[in-house]
Amino acid sequence: MIAEPVQAGVRARGVAPAWALCTVVFLVASLLVGLGVGAIGISPGAIVVSALAHVPLLHVHSSLGNVQDAILWQLRAPRVVVAALVGGMLAIAGASYQGVFRNPLVDPYLLGVAAGAGLGATLVITYGHASAQLVPIAAFAGATFAAICSYVLGRSAGPARTTGALVLAGVTVTAFLTSVQTFIQQQRTDVLRNVYSFILGGFATASWHDAAVAAPYIGVSSIVLVLHRRVLDVLALGDEEAASLGVNVGRVRLVVCAAATAGTAAAVAVSGLIGFVGIIVPHTIRLLVSTSYRAVVPLSLLAGAGFLVLTDVIARTVLSPQELPIGVITAFFGAPFFAVVLRRSRGRR
Amino acid sequence: MIELHDVSVRLGDTQALDGVSFSVASGEWVAAIGPNGAGKTTALRALCGLVDYSGEITVDGRPARSLSRRELARLAALVPQIPETPPGLTVGEYVLLGRTPYIGYFGAESRDDRLAAQRAIDRLELAPLAERFLTSLSGGELQRAVLARALAQDAPILLLDEPTTALDLGRQQQALELVHGLRDAGLTILSTMHDLTLAGQYADRLVLLDRGGVVADGPPDEVLSTANVSSYYGASVRVVRDEDGVFVLPVRR
Numbered sequence: 068m069i070a071e072p073v074q075a076g077v078r079a080r081g082v083a084p085a086w087a088l089c090t091v092v093f094l095v096a097s098l099l100v101g102l103g104v105g106a107i108g109i110s111p112g113a114i115v116v117s118a119l120a121h122v123p124l125l126h127v128h129s130s131l132g133n134v135q136d137a138i139l140w141q142l143r144a145p146r147v148v149v150a151a152l153v154g155g156m157l158a159i160a161g162a163s164y165q166g167v168f169r170n171p172l173v174d175p176y177l178l179g180v181a182a183g184a185g186l187g188a189t190l191v192i193t194y195g196h197a198s199a200q201l202v203p204i205a206a207f208a209g210a211t212f213a214a215i216c217s218y219v220l221g222r223s224a225g226p227a228r229t230t231g232a233l234v235l236a237g238v239t240v241t242a243f244l245t246s247v248q249t250f251i252q253q254q255r256t257d258v259l260r261n262v263y264s265f266i267l268g269g270f271a272t273a274s275w276h277d278a279a280v281a282a283p284y285i286g287v288s289s290i291v292l293v294l295h296r297r298v299l300d301v302l303a304l305g306d307e308e309a310a311s312l313g314v315n316v317g318r319v320r321l322v323v324c325a326a327a328t329a330g331t332a333a334a335v336a337v338s339g340l341i342g343f344v345g346i347i348v349p350h351t352i353r354l355l356v357s358t359s360y361r362a363v364v365p366l367s368l369l370a371g372a373g374f375l376v377l378t379d380v381i382a383r384t385v386l387s388p389q390e391l392p393i394g395v396i397t398a399f400f401g402a403p404f405f406a407v408v409l410r411r412s413r414g415r416r
Numbered sequence: 417m418i419e420l421h422d423v424s425v426r427l428g429d430t431q432a433l434d435g436v437s438f439s440v441a442s443g444e445w446v447a448a449i450g451p452n453g454a455g456k457t458t459a460l461r462a463l464c465g466l467v468d469y470s471g472e473i474t475v476d477g478r479p480a481r482s483l484s485r486r487e488l489a490r491l492a493a494l495v496p497q498i499p500e501t502p503p504g505l506t507v508g509e510y511v512l513l514g515r516t517p518y519i520g521y522f523g524a525e526s527r528d529d530r531l532a533a534q535r536a537i538d539r540l541e542l543a544p545l546a547e548r549f550l551t552s553l554s555g556g557e558l559q560r561a562v563l564a565r566a567l568a569q570d571a572p573i574l575l576l577d578e579p580t581t582a583l584d585l586g587r588q589q590q591a592l593e594l595v596h597g598l599r600d601a602g603l604t605i606l607s608t609m610h611d612l613t614l615a616g617q618y619a620d621r622l623v624l625l626d627r628g629g630v631v632a633d634g635p636p637d638e639v640l641s642t643a644n645v646s647s648y649y650g651a652s653v654r655v656v657r658d659e660d661g662v663f664v665l666p667v668r669r
Binding site (some may be wrong): 080300 | 461464466467484485486487488489490493494496499500502503504505506508509511512513514516517519521522523524525527529530531532533534537546569
């Protein structure tokens with residue numbers, strides 16, 4: 068065997084293989100729990116065999132009956148897939164926004180995405196004569212519109228103050244759109260329940276169609292954000308130092324914001340507003356693994372997907388057959404978990 | 417190597433630079449001196465394209481405006497006065513960030529980049545600290561890490577903004593000796609300096625700025641006159657000259 072050259076140079080740690088494996092195992096386990104747990108329990112083995120049976124040319128025979136098969140693939144699978152897509156997206160968008168604004172408290176709804184989606188959905192539910200299919204489209208359009216307004220408003224303050232100005236612009240747009248949304252909602256108390264159920268968010272009605280609608284946006288957005296992981300580390304040095312290292316800071320911020328917003332808007336359109344995921348998941352990874360965006364960005368995507376699938380399982384089983392709003396669960400279980408991680412990390416780094 | 421011709425910068429309501437012209441020859445160390453707010457740092461920032469300016473700046477014979485950010489970053493490395501120290505970053509990873517101008521937008525470091533960073537670390541004797549977190553370093557160690565990052569940029573020009581601000585007297589000398597040691601590779605250096613004696617000891621030439629304009633430009637012996645220092649700094653000083661150089665000493669009025 069030939070020995071490695073002694074001087075291989077400096078390396079960035081990136082994602083340690085052990086942590087990558089941990090996160091993948093967590094995601095796969097979450098998916099199996101999400102598919103298997105419910106009024107009718109299905110074992111992980113049966114799920115795997117049934118999945119293989121659906122692959123053409125393999126000739127594997129599933130042990131599941133027709134009813135079980137339908138529950139698994141028509142009810143639970145789309146729900147689990149949409150929850151995974153949304154969870155991964157919210158977490159990776161939160162991580163990216165925190166990087167690009169160098170602010171740990173920023174979440175994916177920073178640029179008014181939540182308020183815009185809420186207003187869009189409220190308009191359609193209130194005036195859109197029972198057209199449920201239009202709700203995701205209106206939510207997506209509202210979210211995108213809000214983010215563009217925030218960006219244009221923030222940029223108008225001049226390039227030197229972009230970060231702070233963008234955050235303030237997001238707050239301004241959010242406040243304005245929320246007031247309009249509340250006003251419309253108060254005019255028509257008969258649709259209040261529908262609006263409220265959108266705003267609380269959840270996956271009770273998730274379908275393969277939802278997954279197919281959201282997946283392209285979330286897929287492209289995630290790829291773009293993962294590709295930015297090294298540049299986000301450079302941005303941690305501040306705008307001026309990053310610029311002196313040859314980074315076009317304004318362009319990076321625009322591209323990252325656009326990708327994160329498009330993906331978040333698609334997630335919100337199919338799931339409503341689910342809070343806390345975009346903050347808790349990236350920070351848990353920072354505390355447990357590394358603060359480098361090379362680790363935070365890709366691991367947030369995987370861990371966020373698993374986290375929301377598990378939370379959804381709790382939301383639909385705890386008071387079964389009633390469903391709890393998933394936002395209640397993300398915060399109720401997420402907050403104490405995060406508190407423990409925060410405490411345990413004391414004194415490290 | 418560097419030429420500023422009639423460069424003016426407005427920052428809000430302030431005229432930070434007003435028709436500044438000076439040049440730095442290849443391999444030369446020029447220190448920009450002057451009282452607070454004279455425009456020293458603004459001149460460095462204009463050179464790096466961090467502020468808008470009127471007039472003309474040429475770097476390595478090419479107009480700085482025609483260079484992309486990456487091209488400029490391959491020509492001139494900036495050591496900021498107060499560098500950002502992101503938590504959770506090791507010294508090695510920090511130095512590696514200096515290779516950014518050579519790495520594609522979506523790319524990762526190549527073997528060459530890792531070796532260049534290693535060379536910079538060895539050069540500044542940071543190898544024992546390479547695995548340490550940036551936030552755990554002392555002021556002098558951090559200064560060396562920032563210099564190593566700039567060195568990893570492989571740029572022929574080094575721009576130093578007050579390289580000795582946060583250091584005690586011994587560390588100040590060590591840092592400047594270190595910079596002096598880097599000159600054998602033909603490095604061109606433009607630094608801003610507060611300490612006039614140290615500026616005179618290490619720089620080949622001093623450019624004295626006051627209220628955004630150049631008021632003196634020449635060898636330390638010439639620029640550091642009692643008249644210059646007292647009129648532009650409003651200070652009461654005694655300037656002592658001997659075979660070791662020029663010494664600017666404050667004297668109580």
